[in-house]
Amino acid sequence: MSMLEVHDLDAGYGDLQILHDVDLDVGEEEYVVIVGPNGAGKSTAMKSVFGLTTYMGGSVEFQSRDITDSPPEEVIHEGIGYVPQNDNVFPSLTVRENLEMGAYILDEVPEEALETVFDHFPVLRERSDQKAGTMSGGQQQMVAMGRALMLDPDLLLLDEPSAGLAPDLVDEMFDHVDAINENGTAVLVVEQNAKEALRRCDRGYVLVQGRNRYENTGEALLGDDEVRQQFLGG
Template structure:
Protein backbone atom coordinates (compact mmCIF):
# COMPACT_ATOMS: atom_id res chain seq x y z
CA UNK A 1 0.00 0.00 0.00
CA UNK A 2 1.32 3.44 -0.93
CA UNK A 3 2.24 5.60 2.07
CA UNK A 4 3.64 8.64 0.26
CA UNK A 5 2.71 9.78 -3.24
CA UNK A 6 4.33 12.80 -4.86
CA UNK A 7 2.64 13.66 -8.15
CA UNK A 8 3.74 16.24 -10.74
CA UNK A 9 5.32 18.35 -7.98
CA UNK A 10 6.59 21.83 -8.80
CA UNK A 11 8.43 23.61 -5.99
CA UNK A 12 11.33 25.91 -5.22
CA UNK A 13 12.37 28.91 -3.17
CA UNK A 14 10.51 32.18 -3.63
CA UNK A 15 10.24 32.75 -7.38
CA UNK A 16 13.00 30.24 -8.17
CA UNK A 17 11.57 26.92 -9.36
CA UNK A 18 13.79 23.90 -8.65
CA UNK A 19 11.47 20.91 -9.09
CA UNK A 20 9.47 20.36 -12.25
CA UNK A 21 6.85 17.63 -12.47
CA UNK A 22 8.51 15.29 -9.94
CA UNK A 23 6.73 11.97 -9.33
CA UNK A 24 7.67 9.68 -6.47
CA UNK A 25 6.11 7.04 -4.23
CA UNK A 26 7.07 5.23 -1.06
CA UNK A 27 5.06 2.19 -0.03
CA UNK A 28 4.40 1.15 3.56
CA UNK A 29 7.64 -0.11 5.06
CA UNK A 30 9.62 0.50 1.85
CA UNK A 31 13.18 1.84 1.63
CA UNK A 32 13.60 4.36 -1.19
CA UNK A 33 16.73 6.32 -2.14
CA UNK A 34 17.03 9.52 -4.18
CA UNK A 35 20.36 9.96 -5.95
CA UNK A 36 21.70 12.27 -8.64
CA UNK A 37 24.33 14.92 -9.30
CA UNK A 38 24.90 17.94 -7.08
CA UNK A 39 22.25 20.57 -7.64
CA UNK A 40 19.72 18.06 -8.97
CA UNK A 41 17.11 19.05 -6.38
CA UNK A 42 17.35 15.96 -4.19
CA UNK A 43 17.22 17.80 -0.87
CA UNK A 44 14.57 20.13 -2.28
CA UNK A 45 12.28 17.12 -2.77
CA UNK A 46 12.60 16.26 0.92
CA UNK A 47 12.10 19.85 2.01
CA UNK A 48 9.09 20.19 -0.26
CA UNK A 49 7.42 17.10 1.14
CA UNK A 50 7.99 18.54 4.62
CA UNK A 51 6.61 21.97 3.76
CA UNK A 52 9.90 23.87 3.79
CA UNK A 53 9.85 25.24 0.23
CA UNK A 54 7.54 27.31 -1.95
CA UNK A 55 4.78 25.02 -3.22
CA UNK A 56 4.02 25.74 -6.90
CA UNK A 57 1.85 22.87 -8.09
CA UNK A 58 1.19 19.16 -8.12
CA UNK A 59 0.31 17.15 -5.03
CA UNK A 60 1.83 15.40 -2.03
CA UNK A 61 -0.35 12.75 -0.41
CA UNK A 62 0.49 10.81 2.73
CA UNK A 63 -1.84 7.94 3.51
CA UNK A 64 -5.23 9.25 2.53
CA UNK A 65 -4.39 12.88 3.33
CA UNK A 66 -3.42 15.57 0.81
CA UNK A 67 -0.63 17.49 2.56
CA UNK A 68 0.31 19.71 -0.39
CA UNK A 69 1.39 23.09 0.92
CA UNK A 70 1.04 22.10 4.58
CA UNK A 71 3.34 23.68 7.14
CA UNK A 72 5.99 21.49 8.85
CA UNK A 73 4.24 21.72 12.22
CA UNK A 74 1.15 20.18 10.62
CA UNK A 75 3.00 17.59 8.55
CA UNK A 76 4.79 16.17 11.59
CA UNK A 77 1.41 15.22 13.08
CA UNK A 78 0.59 13.03 10.05
CA UNK A 79 3.35 10.49 10.73
CA UNK A 80 6.32 11.85 8.77
CA UNK A 81 9.68 12.41 10.47
CA UNK A 82 12.45 14.45 8.85
CA UNK A 83 16.15 14.69 9.64
CA UNK A 84 17.86 17.51 7.69
CA UNK A 85 21.51 17.34 6.76
CA UNK A 86 22.58 20.38 8.80
CA UNK A 87 21.53 21.98 12.08
CA UNK A 88 19.62 18.86 13.08
CA UNK A 89 20.18 18.97 16.85
CA UNK A 90 19.83 21.63 19.54
CA UNK A 91 23.50 22.06 20.52
CA UNK A 92 22.88 23.82 23.83
CA UNK A 93 20.48 21.11 25.06
CA UNK A 94 21.43 17.73 26.48
CA UNK A 95 20.78 14.47 24.68
CA UNK A 96 17.77 13.80 26.87
CA UNK A 97 16.38 17.30 26.29
CA UNK A 98 16.80 16.90 22.53
CA UNK A 99 14.76 13.71 22.65
CA UNK A 100 12.09 15.42 24.72
CA UNK A 101 11.91 18.15 22.07
CA UNK A 102 11.12 15.44 19.54
CA UNK A 103 7.90 14.75 21.43
CA UNK A 104 6.90 18.36 21.99
CA UNK A 105 3.49 17.94 20.34
CA UNK A 106 2.49 15.28 22.86
CA UNK A 107 0.92 16.00 26.24
CA UNK A 108 3.79 14.40 28.11
CA UNK A 109 7.20 12.84 27.55
CA UNK A 110 6.74 9.18 26.53
CA UNK A 111 9.37 7.42 28.60
CA UNK A 112 8.87 4.21 26.66
CA UNK A 113 9.80 5.99 23.43
CA UNK A 114 12.91 7.48 25.01
CA UNK A 115 13.92 4.02 26.17
CA UNK A 116 13.32 2.63 22.69
CA UNK A 117 15.68 5.27 21.29
CA UNK A 118 18.26 4.41 23.96
CA UNK A 119 17.93 0.72 23.11
CA UNK A 120 18.51 1.49 19.43
CA UNK A 121 21.38 3.93 20.09
CA UNK A 122 23.01 2.90 23.41
CA UNK A 123 25.61 5.69 23.19
CA UNK A 124 22.77 8.20 23.64
CA UNK A 125 21.81 6.69 26.99
CA UNK A 126 25.44 6.74 28.09
CA UNK A 127 25.60 10.45 27.20
CA UNK A 128 22.07 11.52 28.03
CA UNK A 129 23.32 14.45 30.16
CA UNK A 130 25.89 15.63 27.62
CA UNK A 131 25.27 18.77 25.57
CA UNK A 132 24.55 17.81 21.98
CA UNK A 133 26.94 20.42 20.64
CA UNK A 134 29.90 18.63 22.23
CA UNK A 135 29.18 15.28 20.57
CA UNK A 136 30.88 13.82 17.49
CA UNK A 137 29.24 14.06 14.07
CA UNK A 138 28.14 10.44 14.17
CA UNK A 139 26.65 10.79 17.63
CA UNK A 140 24.77 13.95 16.62
CA UNK A 141 23.37 12.10 13.61
CA UNK A 142 22.15 9.29 15.86
CA UNK A 143 20.58 11.87 18.16
CA UNK A 144 18.84 13.59 15.25
CA UNK A 145 17.40 10.27 14.08
CA UNK A 146 16.43 9.36 17.63
CA UNK A 147 14.60 12.64 18.08
CA UNK A 148 12.70 12.09 14.82
CA UNK A 149 11.72 8.61 16.01
CA UNK A 150 10.16 9.95 19.21
CA UNK A 151 6.80 10.31 17.43
CA UNK A 152 7.06 6.80 15.96
CA UNK A 153 6.71 8.02 12.36
CA UNK A 154 5.44 5.76 9.60
CA UNK A 155 7.92 7.44 7.23
CA UNK A 156 11.39 8.71 8.16
CA UNK A 157 13.08 11.06 5.69
CA UNK A 158 16.86 11.35 5.97
CA UNK A 159 18.87 13.97 4.09
CA UNK A 160 22.52 12.96 3.61
CA UNK A 161 22.88 11.00 6.88
CA UNK A 162 26.49 9.98 6.13
CA UNK A 163 27.69 13.49 5.24
CA UNK A 164 30.75 14.48 7.22
CA UNK A 165 31.16 11.10 8.91
CA UNK A 166 34.50 9.34 9.12
CA UNK A 167 34.67 6.46 6.61
CA UNK A 168 34.63 3.82 9.34
CA UNK A 169 31.32 5.22 10.66
CA UNK A 170 29.46 5.29 7.35
CA UNK A 171 28.71 1.57 7.24
CA UNK A 172 27.50 1.66 10.83
CA UNK A 173 25.13 4.50 9.98
CA UNK A 174 23.70 2.58 7.04
CA UNK A 175 23.31 -0.51 9.23
CA UNK A 176 21.30 1.49 11.74
CA UNK A 177 19.04 2.84 9.00
CA UNK A 178 18.51 -0.74 7.80
CA UNK A 179 17.46 -1.73 11.31
CA UNK A 180 14.95 1.11 11.51
CA UNK A 181 13.48 -0.02 8.20
CA UNK A 182 13.49 -3.68 9.25
CA UNK A 183 11.35 -2.69 12.23
CA UNK A 184 8.65 -1.40 9.85
CA UNK A 185 9.44 2.29 9.35
CA UNK A 186 9.46 3.39 5.70
CA UNK A 187 12.63 5.25 4.70
CA UNK A 188 13.11 8.00 2.11
CA UNK A 189 16.80 8.75 1.82
CA UNK A 190 18.89 11.35 0.00
CA UNK A 191 22.50 10.26 0.03
CA UNK A 192 25.82 11.37 -1.48
CA UNK A 193 27.11 7.80 -1.25
CA UNK A 194 24.87 6.74 -4.12
CA UNK A 195 26.24 3.25 -4.64
CA UNK A 196 25.80 2.28 -1.00
CA UNK A 197 22.32 3.82 -0.88
CA UNK A 198 21.23 1.86 -3.95
CA UNK A 199 22.71 -1.37 -2.59
CA UNK A 200 20.61 -1.01 0.54
CA UNK A 201 17.29 0.29 -0.77
CA UNK A 202 14.29 -1.41 -2.37
CA UNK A 203 13.88 1.23 -5.08
CA UNK A 204 15.75 4.29 -6.23
CA UNK A 205 15.09 7.49 -8.14
CA UNK A 206 17.71 9.38 -10.14
CA UNK A 207 16.95 13.09 -10.18
CA UNK A 208 18.56 15.44 -12.72
CA UNK A 209 17.94 19.20 -12.91
CA UNK A 210 14.82 18.92 -10.76
CA UNK A 211 13.19 16.21 -12.86
CA UNK A 212 12.83 12.43 -12.73
CA UNK A 213 15.40 10.69 -14.95
CA UNK A 214 15.27 7.05 -13.81
CA UNK A 215 13.23 4.92 -11.41
CA UNK A 216 14.01 1.26 -10.73
CA UNK A 217 15.00 -1.15 -8.02
CA UNK A 218 18.30 -0.31 -6.41
CA UNK A 219 19.96 -3.38 -7.93
CA UNK A 220 18.66 -2.54 -11.42
CA UNK A 221 20.00 1.02 -11.22
CA UNK A 222 23.38 -0.26 -10.07
CA UNK A 223 23.44 -2.67 -13.02
CA UNK A 224 22.42 -0.03 -15.60
CA UNK A 225 25.52 0.92 -17.59
CA UNK A 226 24.19 4.39 -18.43
CA UNK A 227 23.30 5.17 -14.82
CA UNK A 228 26.69 3.92 -13.64
CA UNK A 229 28.56 5.97 -16.22
CA UNK A 230 26.58 9.18 -15.78
CA UNK A 231 25.89 9.22 -12.05
CA UNK A 232 27.84 6.56 -10.19
CA UNK A 233 31.36 7.07 -11.46
CA UNK A 234 31.39 4.00 -13.71
Protein backbone atom coordinates in the same frame (compact mmCIF):
# COMPACT_ATOMS: atom_id res chain seq x y z
CA MET B 1 -1.26 1.41 -2.42
CA SER B 2 1.64 3.69 -1.54
CA MET B 3 1.97 5.43 1.79
CA LEU B 4 3.44 8.58 0.21
CA GLU B 5 2.47 9.69 -3.28
CA VAL B 6 3.98 12.75 -4.97
CA HIS B 7 2.61 13.68 -8.39
CA ASP B 8 3.81 16.31 -10.88
CA LEU B 9 5.41 18.35 -8.11
CA ASP B 10 6.71 21.81 -8.98
CA ALA B 11 8.52 23.50 -6.10
CA GLY B 12 11.45 25.69 -5.20
CA TYR B 13 12.38 28.69 -3.09
CA GLY B 14 10.68 32.03 -3.58
CA ASP B 15 10.50 32.62 -7.34
CA LEU B 16 13.21 30.05 -8.09
CA GLN B 17 11.72 26.79 -9.37
CA ILE B 18 13.88 23.72 -8.67
CA LEU B 19 11.51 20.78 -9.21
CA HIS B 20 9.62 20.16 -12.44
CA ASP B 21 6.83 17.55 -12.53
CA VAL B 22 8.56 15.28 -10.02
CA ASP B 23 6.87 11.99 -9.16
CA LEU B 24 7.83 9.66 -6.33
CA ASP B 25 6.18 7.27 -3.92
CA VAL B 26 7.01 5.23 -0.84
CA GLY B 27 5.17 2.08 0.18
CA GLU B 28 4.45 0.77 3.67
CA GLU B 29 7.72 -0.10 5.45
CA GLU B 30 9.66 0.57 2.23
CA TYR B 31 13.22 1.90 1.99
CA VAL B 32 13.51 4.41 -0.87
CA VAL B 33 16.48 6.60 -1.79
CA ILE B 34 16.85 9.68 -3.97
CA VAL B 35 20.22 10.10 -5.68
CA GLY B 36 21.62 12.31 -8.39
CA PRO B 37 24.27 14.95 -9.06
CA ASN B 38 24.71 18.08 -6.96
CA GLY B 39 21.95 20.57 -7.65
CA ALA B 40 19.57 17.91 -8.94
CA GLY B 41 16.83 18.86 -6.48
CA LYS B 42 17.12 15.84 -4.19
CA SER B 43 16.88 17.72 -0.91
CA THR B 44 14.27 20.07 -2.36
CA ALA B 45 12.07 17.07 -3.16
CA MET B 46 12.34 15.83 0.40
CA LYS B 47 11.82 19.26 1.94
CA SER B 48 8.73 19.70 -0.23
CA VAL B 49 7.14 16.64 1.36
CA PHE B 50 7.71 18.23 4.77
CA GLY B 51 6.40 21.64 3.73
CA LEU B 52 9.70 23.51 3.70
CA THR B 53 9.70 24.84 0.13
CA THR B 54 7.61 27.14 -2.05
CA TYR B 55 4.82 25.10 -3.61
CA MET B 56 4.18 25.79 -7.31
CA GLY B 57 2.08 22.87 -8.50
CA GLY B 58 1.33 19.17 -8.22
CA SER B 59 0.22 17.18 -5.20
CA VAL B 60 1.51 15.35 -2.13
CA GLU B 61 -0.60 12.69 -0.44
CA PHE B 62 0.24 10.73 2.69
CA GLN B 63 -1.87 7.81 3.87
CA SER B 64 -4.50 8.94 1.30
CA ARG B 65 -4.67 12.41 2.88
CA ASP B 66 -3.79 15.51 0.89
CA ILE B 67 -0.88 17.29 2.62
CA THR B 68 0.07 19.43 -0.38
CA ASP B 69 1.79 22.61 0.78
CA SER B 70 1.00 21.86 4.43
CA PRO B 71 3.37 23.48 6.96
CA PRO B 72 5.77 21.25 8.92
CA GLU B 73 3.80 21.63 12.17
CA GLU B 74 0.88 19.94 10.42
CA VAL B 75 2.93 17.37 8.51
CA ILE B 76 4.52 16.05 11.70
CA HIS B 77 1.05 15.32 13.09
CA GLU B 78 0.38 13.13 10.05
CA GLY B 79 3.15 10.70 11.04
CA ILE B 80 6.18 11.99 9.13
CA GLY B 81 9.53 12.66 10.80
CA TYR B 82 12.33 14.69 9.21
CA VAL B 83 16.07 14.87 9.90
CA PRO B 84 17.81 17.74 8.06
CA GLN B 85 21.41 17.48 6.95
CA ASN B 86 22.79 20.47 8.86
CA ASP B 87 22.16 22.10 12.25
CA ASN B 88 20.02 19.16 13.31
CA VAL B 89 20.65 19.16 17.07
CA PHE B 90 20.26 21.71 19.88
CA PRO B 91 23.94 21.97 20.89
CA SER B 92 23.39 23.52 24.32
CA LEU B 93 20.87 20.84 25.37
CA THR B 94 21.74 17.38 26.64
CA VAL B 95 21.10 14.27 24.60
CA ARG B 96 18.02 13.47 26.65
CA GLU B 97 16.70 17.03 26.33
CA ASN B 98 17.20 16.86 22.57
CA LEU B 99 15.24 13.64 22.42
CA GLU B 100 12.48 15.06 24.60
CA MET B 101 12.18 17.97 22.15
CA GLY B 102 11.12 15.40 19.57
CA ALA B 103 7.94 14.80 21.56
CA TYR B 104 7.09 18.48 22.02
CA ILE B 105 3.60 18.06 20.52
CA LEU B 106 2.64 15.58 23.26
CA ASP B 107 1.47 16.43 26.77
CA GLU B 108 4.31 14.39 28.28
CA VAL B 109 7.40 12.60 27.05
CA PRO B 110 6.66 8.91 26.41
CA GLU B 111 9.26 6.91 28.30
CA GLU B 112 8.70 3.91 26.05
CA ALA B 113 9.71 6.04 23.07
CA LEU B 114 12.91 7.06 24.85
CA GLU B 115 13.68 3.42 25.56
CA THR B 116 13.12 2.53 21.91
CA VAL B 117 15.55 5.25 20.83
CA PHE B 118 18.13 4.11 23.38
CA ASP B 119 17.74 0.54 22.10
CA HIS B 120 18.46 1.77 18.57
CA PHE B 121 21.39 3.93 19.70
CA PRO B 122 22.93 2.53 22.91
CA VAL B 123 25.62 5.23 22.99
CA LEU B 124 22.89 7.83 23.56
CA ARG B 125 21.80 6.07 26.73
CA GLU B 126 25.39 6.16 27.97
CA ARG B 127 25.69 9.86 27.15
CA SER B 128 22.17 11.03 27.92
CA ASP B 129 23.44 13.86 30.15
CA GLN B 130 26.12 15.07 27.71
CA LYS B 131 25.59 18.31 25.79
CA ALA B 132 24.84 17.41 22.18
CA GLY B 133 27.18 20.10 20.89
CA THR B 134 30.18 18.34 22.43
CA MET B 135 29.53 15.05 20.61
CA SER B 136 31.08 13.78 17.40
CA GLY B 137 29.34 14.28 14.08
CA GLY B 138 28.21 10.68 13.97
CA GLN B 139 26.80 10.83 17.48
CA GLN B 140 24.99 14.10 16.74
CA GLN B 141 23.40 12.42 13.72
CA MET B 142 22.18 9.66 16.02
CA VAL B 143 20.68 12.29 18.32
CA ALA B 144 18.88 13.93 15.40
CA MET B 145 17.55 10.60 14.14
CA GLY B 146 16.53 9.58 17.64
CA ARG B 147 14.65 12.84 18.15
CA ALA B 148 12.71 12.27 14.92
CA LEU B 149 11.79 8.77 16.13
CA MET B 150 10.28 10.00 19.40
CA LEU B 151 6.82 10.27 17.81
CA ASP B 152 7.12 6.82 16.22
CA PRO B 153 6.61 8.15 12.68
CA ASP B 154 5.26 5.97 9.90
CA LEU B 155 7.71 7.62 7.48
CA LEU B 156 11.17 8.99 8.32
CA LEU B 157 12.79 11.50 5.95
CA LEU B 158 16.60 11.55 6.13
CA ASP B 159 18.61 14.20 4.28
CA GLU B 160 22.20 13.04 3.70
CA PRO B 161 22.59 10.99 6.90
CA SER B 162 26.19 10.04 6.06
CA ALA B 163 27.33 13.57 5.14
CA GLY B 164 30.50 14.67 6.90
CA LEU B 165 31.05 11.35 8.64
CA ALA B 166 34.43 9.65 8.79
CA PRO B 167 34.57 6.73 6.32
CA ASP B 168 34.59 4.15 9.12
CA LEU B 169 31.32 5.57 10.48
CA VAL B 170 29.40 5.60 7.20
CA ASP B 171 28.59 1.88 7.27
CA GLU B 172 27.49 2.18 10.90
CA MET B 173 25.09 4.99 10.01
CA PHE B 174 23.62 2.98 7.15
CA ASP B 175 23.25 0.04 9.53
CA HIS B 176 21.18 2.26 11.84
CA VAL B 177 18.94 3.28 8.93
CA ASP B 178 18.55 -0.40 7.99
CA ALA B 179 17.54 -1.26 11.55
CA ILE B 180 14.98 1.55 11.73
CA ASN B 181 13.44 0.33 8.48
CA GLU B 182 13.49 -3.31 9.58
CA ASN B 183 11.65 -2.23 12.72
CA GLY B 184 8.70 -1.18 10.55
CA THR B 185 9.36 2.48 9.73
CA ALA B 186 9.34 3.44 6.07
CA VAL B 187 12.31 5.63 5.13
CA LEU B 188 12.96 8.09 2.33
CA VAL B 189 16.64 8.98 2.14
CA VAL B 190 18.51 11.60 0.13
CA GLU B 191 22.10 10.45 -0.15
CA GLN B 192 25.31 11.43 -1.97
CA ASN B 193 26.84 8.05 -1.14
CA ALA B 194 24.74 6.66 -3.97
CA LYS B 195 26.30 3.24 -4.40
CA GLU B 196 25.95 2.25 -0.76
CA ALA B 197 22.43 3.67 -0.54
CA LEU B 198 21.31 1.78 -3.64
CA ARG B 199 22.84 -1.44 -2.34
CA ARG B 200 20.67 -1.26 0.76
CA CYS B 201 17.38 0.22 -0.45
CA ASP B 202 14.28 -1.35 -1.98
CA ARG B 203 13.90 1.28 -4.70
CA GLY B 204 15.70 4.35 -5.90
CA TYR B 205 15.03 7.51 -7.87
CA VAL B 206 17.64 9.41 -9.89
CA LEU B 207 16.87 13.12 -10.21
CA VAL B 208 18.66 15.32 -12.74
CA GLN B 209 18.08 19.08 -13.04
CA GLY B 210 14.96 18.85 -10.92
CA ARG B 211 13.31 16.12 -12.99
CA ASN B 212 12.84 12.37 -12.74
CA ARG B 213 15.45 10.57 -14.85
CA TYR B 214 15.37 6.95 -13.60
CA GLU B 215 13.35 4.90 -11.14
CA ASN B 216 13.86 1.22 -10.36
CA THR B 217 14.96 -1.19 -7.66
CA GLY B 218 18.28 -0.34 -6.08
CA GLU B 219 19.81 -3.48 -7.55
CA ALA B 220 18.58 -2.65 -11.06
CA LEU B 221 19.93 0.91 -10.88
CA LEU B 222 23.31 -0.37 -9.73
CA GLY B 223 23.34 -2.75 -12.68
CA ASP B 224 22.31 -0.15 -15.26
CA ASP B 225 25.37 0.79 -17.35
CA GLU B 226 24.09 4.28 -18.14
CA VAL B 227 23.26 5.05 -14.52
CA ARG B 228 26.62 3.68 -13.38
CA GLN B 229 28.64 5.70 -15.88
CA GLN B 230 26.76 8.97 -15.49
CA PHE B 231 25.96 9.05 -11.78
CA LEU B 232 27.87 6.35 -9.90
CA GLY B 233 31.42 6.87 -11.15
CA GLY B 234 31.46 3.80 -13.38
